[in-house]
Amino acid sequence: MEMATNRLIMKQLYPSFAPPEKWRNKTQSKKLKSDEWRLLREKILKKDNYTCAYCQYRLEKYQIVDHINGDPEDNNLENLQTICQMCNIVKHAGQGCVIQDIVDLYREVCKIS
Numbered sequence: 001m002e003m004a005t006n007r008l009i010m011k012q013l014y015p016s017f018a019p020p021e022k023w024r025n026k027t028q029s030k031k032l033k034s035d036e037w038r039l040l041r042e043k044i045l046k047k048d049n050y051t052c053a054y055c056q057y058r059l060e061k062y063q064i065v066d067h068i069n070g071d072p073e074d075n076n077l078e079n080l081q082t083i084c085q086m087c088n089i090v091k092h093a094g095q096g097c098v099i100q101d102i103v104d105l106y107r108e109v110c111k112i113s
């Protein structure tokens, strides 16, 4: 019964495809090192109690603050969530291959999210 209750607060995790032009570039990489991002990131981690939005794994180190819609420029609070390393890998699996034009796996799946 407790498991069923927990399932209600867990989000569904799908591999997603963000357009390559939205992926990390030099400007965004610089922003990620800024104090503004550091403070925002900490705020999100605390709000989510360092708990992964998908699998509910809680850890105070190594968690990732994820842009839900895949747009790294969109730092609205509703677009940011805490996720663990493993769920982050699932979410972004294949992107490196897509940018090198090796595979084209996730465009259809992306329409769901």
Ligand SMILES: [Zn+2]
Residues within 6 Å of the ligand: 052, 053, 054, 055, 056, 057, 083, 084, 085, 086, 087, 088
């Ligand atoms: Zn997770």
